[in-house]
Amino acid sequence: xxxxxxxxxxxxxxxxxxxxxxxxxxxxxxxxxxxxxxxxxxxxxxxxxxxxxxxxxxxxxxxxxxxxxxxxxxxxxxxxxxxxxxxxxxxxxxxxxxxxxxxxxxxxxxx
Amino acid sequence: xxxxxxxxxxxxxxxxxxxxxxxxxxxxxxxxxxxxxxxxxxxxxxxxxxxxxxxxxxxxxxxxxxxxxxxxxxxxxxxxxxxxxxxxxxxxxxxxxxxxxxxxxxxxxxx
Numbered sequence: 001x002x003x004x005x006x007x008x009x010x011x012x013x014x015x016x017x018x019x020x021x022x023x024x025x026x027x028x029x030x031x032x033x034x035x036x037x038x039x040x041x042x043x044x045x046x047x048x049x050x051x052x053x054x055x056x057x058x059x060x061x062x063x064x065x066x067x068x069x070x071x072x073x074x075x076x077x078x079x080x081x082x083x084x085x086x087x088x089x090x091x092x093x094x095x096x097x098x099x100x101x102x103x104x105x106x107x108x109x110x111x
Numbered sequence: 112x113x114x115x116x117x118x119x120x121x122x123x124x125x126x127x128x129x130x131x132x133x134x135x136x137x138x139x140x141x142x143x144x145x146x147x148x149x150x151x152x153x154x155x156x157x158x159x160x161x162x163x164x165x166x167x168x169x170x171x172x173x174x175x176x177x178x179x180x181x182x183x184x185x186x187x188x189x190x191x192x193x194x195x196x197x198x199x200x201x202x203x204x205x206x207x208x209x210x211x212x213x214x215x216x217x218x219x220x221x222x
Contacts, residue, residue: 031208033209035212040217042198042212042214042215043154043198043200043212044212045209045211048208050208092210097141098142098159099156100144100156100200101156102153103153105152
């Protein structure tokens with residue numbers, strides 16, 4: 001089972017560039033999440049989705065956008081990269097009443 | 112508001128028992144989850160409680176008191192491979208849909 005798959009694993013962006021972090025899950029989970037984790041810190045929720053076509057902001061949404069056109073995919077878009085967005089990004093999915101399953105993460109550096 | 116607290120760091124000896132505490136104040140409650148995260152890796156699910164009491168899974172146990180907003184993770188027969196960060200998370204939000212994470216507790220197991 002693939003579970004939650006994130007691409008790319010690593011990326012270096014220049015300030016002002018844009019990129020999309022891809023996330024797909026094959027477990028038919030309704031709930032999907034994007035978190036960022038800064039060094040030595042916990043996970044901060046960026047955006048989440050409770051089903052296809054429905055998204056909402058989390059704790060730290062500024063500078064990011066998401067879409068959820070299918071149950072499987074939940075891409076995260078950075079429009080104008082800034083050094084403050086240097087972080088590790090985790091995508092996760094969950095059924096309605098149990099634990100979240102995480103992808104392997106994307107390590108992003110903005111220079 | 113939402114707030115989850117954990118000790119920042121703990122140290123224990125191989126073969127010993129360690130208890131990692133977590134206190135929380137969140138809007139909505141749909142379970143308390145514990146994750147393990149090794150450096151540079153994704154969080155992996157350990158245990159969860161939705162009702163008060165103790166849940167045991169091999170060397171790991173987790174306890175919940177909803178009235179006190181308190182949980183702990185108990186690790187027995189510590190092994191060197193247990194050196195990792197342990198994340199406490201509450202599934203909450205207005206519809207019980209989001210996972211809010213604490214800052215994590217970095218556990219070092221010494222020989």
